[in-house]
Amino acid sequence: MYFTPTNDCLWKGLQIIQLNTTASTIIISPPWILFKNVTFSNAINLLYILPKKAKIKLVDELIRGNETWDQKYSVLIYILTLIRKFRNVIAHNLKFTTFSCKNYGKNLSKKVIRDIVSPHLLPQDELTSEYGFYGLYGYIYFSLALIPDSLIKIRLSHNLVSYISSFHMGKSRDLDRFWQDQATEYLLLANLPNDFAKRLLTEERATFNRIYTRS
Structure with missing residues (x-):
């Protein structure tokens, strides 16, 4: 997708200004309207x-x-x-x-x-x-x-941790050990660190602290 003088558009930074050649007006279209289907x-x-x-x-x-x-x-x-x-x-x-x-x-x-x-x-x-x-x-x-929004970042981290934690069923010691082994195997196959969930939780808490400190 590109813009040339033939379609009467000028590219100015992140904003597209469409020129109306039949009138001395400038129509400014928000980028999210122009690019909603991109x-x-x-x-x-x-x-x-x-x-x-x-x-x-x-x-x-x-x-x-x-x-x-x-x-x-x-x-x-x-x-x-x-x-x-x-x-x-x-x-x-x-x-x-x-x-x-x-x-x-x-x-x-x-x-x-x-x-x-x-x-x-x-x-x-x-x-x-x-x-x-x-x-x-x-x-x-x-x-x-x-991700610029700290709350969205926390939400995503929390969802990832919840998924990893779902392997720990807790119904019995043997079953819990089985699902822990499955989680460990998945992390290994996906080349994710063994303490993946712990890292996310630590970062989640740090992000919360930054939010409260700013407020």
């Missing part, structure tokens, strides 16, 4: 054609920190690509537990990633070793990193 893939593609000033503004809005905008832009593009690829794999019922996006994420700034991904989810040693960068775990913590 697919997620095409929405990412639109990011590529933004003017540089608009890119910088958008990147600084989504990724805070003191690193250069181009470093943050590279990380943002990779995260969006990772989310898109995993979404497609999951939607088509393919084997997402072993899917990797390593070919799309090269020379990512670890300083930028540290700025947006909590050490509760990605400790420093795992950041250094790029643990989860290209797989399912990265899909989870990078998705959480881009």
Whole structure:
């Protein structure tokens, strides 16, 4: 999707201004109206054609920190690509537990990633070793990193923890042990950390504390 003078549209940052050539008026259409039927893939593609000033503004809005905008832009593009690829794999019922996006994420700034991904989810040693960068775990913590609303982030974390906790049936000691083994096996196959639920709970509490501190 692109805009040229032939359709009387001008691209100005994140706003489309449609010119009425038969009258001296300017009709401003909100982006959510213009793009309501745009697919997620095409929405990412639109990011590529933004003017540089608009890119910088958008990147600084989504990724805070003191690193250069181009470093943050590279990380943002990779995260969006990772989310898109995993979404497609999951939607088509393919084997997402072993899917990797390593070919799309090269020379990512670890300083930028540290700025947006909590050490509760990605400790420093795992950041250094790029643990989860290209797989399912990265899909989870990078998705959480881009969610601006703290309450939505907490809700998503809580849902994930509830799913993992559902393996612990508690009806009998033997049955409970069986489901714990199943949960452990699932985490292993999906290349998720053994303390996955604990990490999410810790980050959830930290997010709650930040909300209360601001209020």
